[in-house]
Amino acid sequence: MKNPFDTEERIAFRETMRRYVEKELKPYANEWDEAGDFPWRIHEEVGALGFFGFGVSEKYGGLGFDDAFMRAQAGIEFAQCGANGIVAGVSGRSISIGILQKLGSEEIKDKVLTEVVSGRKGSSLAITEPSGGSDVANLKTTAVRDGDDYVLNGSKTFITGAVKGDYFVVGARTGGPGIGGISLFFLEKGTPGFTVTAMEKKMGWWCSDQGNLYFDNCRIPAKHLMGVENKGFLAIMNNFNNERLGLAAQALGMMKVCLDESVAYAKERETFGKPLLQHQVIRHKIADMSAQVDSIEAYINQVCWLMNEGETPVAEICKLKFTASKALEYCASEAMQIWGGAAYMRGNLIERIYREVKIVSIGGGSEEIMRDLAVRQMGL
Ligand SMILES: Cc1cc2nc3c(=O)[nH]c(=O)nc-3n(C[C@H](O)[C@H](O)[C@H](O)COP(=O)(O)OP(=O)(O)OC[C@H]3O[C@@H](n4cnc5c(N)ncnc54)[C@H](O)[C@@H]3O)c2cc1C
Structure with a gap:
């Protein structure tokens, strides 16, 4: 379009x-x-x-x-x-x-x-913990002030870029329970008491690294507190907006590949004496995929326009993200059907996309959490 x-x-x-x-x-x-x-x-x-x-x-x-x-x-x-x-x-x-x-x-x-x-060095954002990623307000890693330092104890999981990372922004509890007790810290690889282990094999995102972080009486200079103590939750939430826009954009990119590859294959592949593209059922699948691509593109544009206007359209970003992850799921599945067995083979472009569908509906805020937050933002 x-x-x-x-x-x-x-x-x-x-x-x-x-x-x-x-x-x-x-x-x-x-x-x-x-x-x-x-x-x-x-x-x-x-x-x-x-x-x-x-x-x-x-x-x-x-x-x-x-x-x-x-x-x-x-x-x-x-x-x-x-x-x-x-x-x-x-x-x-x-x-x-x-x-x-x-x-x-x-x-x-x-x-x-x-x-x-x-791009010379890598920096990761470490929020999710083994006890859960959705309920950020309930994170358990603690940072206790001791003289000129904070002493960090706890762990993080699923942290992208952790193994090769040089720097980390870490969420930790400095105050009481809930959203009012969370702060952000800057942490460098090699700090005593801080270790990283690589995570097991994953469904997708094969060539990216994810790691577990462990903090065992890890001392961070107090000057590495980022922003105001106990005000980290809002900063984490605000930061999610660009991450979620990025994930919706990635979903659209993969949807476009699904559509283009499906059209190309349906033109070439013949069944029952004619190209797949001449079968009405396949034509409808292409029409539906194309409409989904157009819709997500238009939705992204609308959200981008609001963001450029200086607004923080949290509800729209949440709705965009779960709509985009659902649309990607649909397009990857239909592309797989159009390609048939060929796309089931490992390494086929559609197979590679199919295995990436789920992370878009989980990472950066799951579909369930996106819906919940959108409805709350709507004042309901
Ligand atoms: C490959 C990968 C890379 C990641 N990279 C990072 C990273 O770089 N940094 C980082 O901090 N995190 C990262 N994450 C973590 C990611 O943000 C979390 O996986 C995500 O927020 C969900 O948390 P969880 O997996 O602990 O699920 P949980 O919070 O345990 O939730 C489990 C399920 O229950 C649902 N659920 C939870 N609460 C509710 C509710 N109230 N109502 C209805 N359903 C609910 C969730 O939607 C989910 O489907 C990564 C995850 C993966 C898989």
Whole structure:
């Protein structure tokens, strides 16, 4: 569909991302996914394209501006690379950047932001704990003030980029129960009392790394408290908005691949004496997939417009995320049906997307939590 919000800059950015994905990622995506890893240089290459720079001042190597449309375009193009693990591995490092920019001290920003924004170093956001990820207000890791330090005890799980990560933004309890007792801390790899272990094999996101973090009387300088003590919950919630927009954009990127691959296959493959595309049932599947792609694209545009207007459209972002994850589920399933047995074979592009569907409906806030939050935001 023609995008009414396109500008010369956005088109140029999208085309640059598209060329990069086509030339530098697509040919190697399956190989890297199977290997469970991708070269670190990818971070630096997308860093040079500006991927990490939205909302970050130029002083720290950022773009000096934010644009929700460009953020979304980056996710849509990136997700067409054929291995969402690459997208997750890289994007997982970007979800802590907003907090570093907004709440980091000058010292932290000087030291860390430039390295992370350029892609030379990795930074992860560590909120989820073994006792649960949905109920952030109930997180259990503690940080107790002791002289010039906070002493951290507890653990985190599912943290993207943890194994290769250099820096971490960690949520911990500094006060009483609930949302009013949570703070954010900056933590460096190698800090005594802080260890990381790699997680087991996963359903998807093969070439991204996820890890468990353990804090055993880990001392963090008090100056590494990010923002105001006990006010971390709101910062975590606000930070989710860009992450959720990014996940919806990734869903759309994968949906586009499902549609394009299905059309191409349905033109070539013949059954009962004619191409699949001439069978009415298949034509209807293509029509439905195409309508879903258009709907999610329009929804993303609407949310991006609101965000660029300076609004914080939490309900719309939540509704967008679960609508997009459901639409991806639909498109991946229908693409699989159109391709038949061929797509059941490991490494087939549709098979690779099919295994990435579930994480979009769980990560960054599950479908259930998105619905719950949307309804609460609607005042119900
Ligand atoms: C591959 C991967 C990468 C991740 N990367 C990160 C990361 O980088 N940083 C990070 O902090 N976290 C990360 N996560 C964690 C992710 O955000 C959580 O998995 C997610 O928030 C859900 O938490 P949970 O898995 O603990 O499920 P739980 O919170 O235990 O919930 C289990 C199920 O119950 C449902 N549920 C929970 N409460 C309710 C309710 N009130 N009503 C109805 N249903 C409910 C949930 O929707 C879910 O389906 C990652 C997860 C995965 C799988």
